[in-house]
Amino acid sequence: ETGVTQTPRHLVMGMTNKKSLKCEQHLGHNAMYWYKQSAKKPLELMFVYNFKEQTENNSVPSRFSPECPNSSHLFLHLHTLQPEDSALYLCASSQEGGGARETQYFGPGTRLLVL
Amino acid sequence: QQQVKQSPQSLIVQKGGISIINCAYENTAFDYFPWYQQFPGKGPALLIAIRPDVSEKKEGRFTISFNKSAKQFSLHIMDSQPGDSATYFCAASPDSNYQLIWGAGTKLIIKP
Numbered sequence: 665e666t667g668v669t670q671t672p673r674h675l676v677m678g679m680t681n682k683k684s685l686k687c688e689q690h691l692g693h694n695a696m697y698w699y700k701q702s703a704k705k706p707l708e709l710m711f712v713y714n715f716k717e718q719t720e721n722n723s724v725p726s727r728f729s730p731e732c733p734n735s736s737h738l739f740l741h742l743h744t745l746q747p748e749d750s751a752l753y754l755c756a757s758s759q760e761g762g763g764a765r766e767t768q769y770f771g772p773g774t775r776l777l778v779l
Numbered sequence: 780q781q782q783v784k785q786s787p788q789s790l791i792v793q794k795g796g797i798s799i800i801n802c803a804y805e806n807t808a809f810d811y812f813p814w815y816q817q818f819p820g821k822g823p824a825l826l827i828a829i830r831p832d833v834s835e836k837k838e839g840r841f842t843i844s845f846n847k848s849a850k851q852f853s854l855h856i857m858d859s860q861p862g863d864s865a866t867y868f869c870a871a872s873p874d875s876n877y878q879l880i881w882g883a884g885t886k887l888i889i890k891p
Contacts, residue, residue, distance in 0.1 A: 704788060706881035754822050764872030764879045765811055770822025
């Protein structure tokens, strides 16, 4: 595996379900990100982790819970989601620091549908 | 002030033509302007980036033009090819400690 991988690629869940999205980066980077991508809207940054520590939480509802056990893995735990949470969830990584000047390397995303 | 406005939302260009995507910003503190390219089923990937100390940056068929006084920057794709069909995002940031502010994207289709 190379680059940034995400599993699952597609997920359908009910509003009462609990599921997790997984991201793994094979680039030796120290910063990892979760973004929400909705059609015709700017990418919404959700969380940033830098050296396993959360450095950014952009007022994300508590039904989204991130976890970063090490610099290579990032999870997004989902529970009690709403239909408006349906979107493409992208994971990204960058070399270090998580600053805007660093090139971000994105995974292919998880397409989430909440029924 | 923290927005980046991108236009058009979608664009169809004939093969061999020039594709032009525009972005505008309000925050004069922005000083880093990348463009990302996203193919269907893939995540965005950095295409080209510019700092405001230059008015133009070219990489192959892709050129960023930057107009600091107008607070606008644009992506030009010369000799557009069907393989350039993708969604393009502009972004901006005031400095390295802030996260990118993204445009809403332009879906580009190059017709053979």
